[in-house]
Amino acid sequence: LGSRKERTLAMIKPDAVTKVGSIIQMVYDAGLIVTKAKMTKLPGKQAADFYIEHQSKSFFNNLVQFVSSGPIIVMELMGDEAVSAWRKVLGPTDSGVARKDAPSSLRAQFGTDGTKNAGHGSDSLASAARELEFFFPSTAGHGPTNTAKYQDST
Ligand code: DGI
Incomplete structure (x- = not known):
């Protein structure tokens, strides 16, 4: 009891990419491990697709x-x-709030404000599944249904 292995999608946003060393240290200090990683760029259309739940905001x-x-x-x-462990590392969404309420958090240390906030983490198991598939699509058995998802341009 008490141990529930999960996977989640973590993103280092453009403002914090140079802090990748410190951030990966925070991953391991939180007791998590990195099982996949890549550096990439998201064209605007794919960024809008990734954040589709916020389109009316x-x-x-x-x-x-x-x-x-x-x-x-x-x-x-x-x-x-x-x-939840990764979201605790991130701290509050707004980096200004994070500096007050969770000064050692990733967003307190490496973010700027409510928009430039250094990192992202899935907010549920369901969104983790969607977001992991978005960036690390499983190819086996899916075929053409993957075409709307992010594809590396390199
Ligand atoms: O899961 P989070 O990233 O902590 O927060 P979220 O899913 O509610 O929002 C996604 C991102 O959208 C968040 O990392 C930064 C941005 N955002 C959210 N709420 C606000 C916001 N940006 C601004 N400028 N103002 C907001 O109130």
Whole structure:
């Protein structure tokens, strides 16, 4: 009892890519492991697709513009309650709030404000499944249904 292995999708956003060393240290310090990782760039259309649940929000355009503004690093993390464990490492969504409420969190240390907030983590097991498939699509048995998803341009 008590041990529930999960996978989650972690993203280092463009403003924090140069901090990848410190951030991977935070992953392992939290008891999680990195099981997949890649550096890539998200064109605006794919960023909008990734954040589709927020399309009606006032901050949507800023969000999409920001995450597509430069390279990102996406990782599959694994460990006990990885979804909530990684979100605890991230800290509050707004980096200004994070600096007050969780000063050692990733967003407190490496983010700037409510938009430029250094990192992302899936918020549930269901979104983790969707987001991992988005960045690390399983090819076996899926065929053409994968064509709408992110594809590396390299
Ligand atoms: O899961 P989170 O990233 O912590 O937060 P979320 O899923 O509610 O929102 C996704 C991203 O959208 C978040 O990392 C930053 C941006 N965002 C959310 N709420 C606001 C926001 N950006 C601005 N400018 N203002 C907001 O209120």
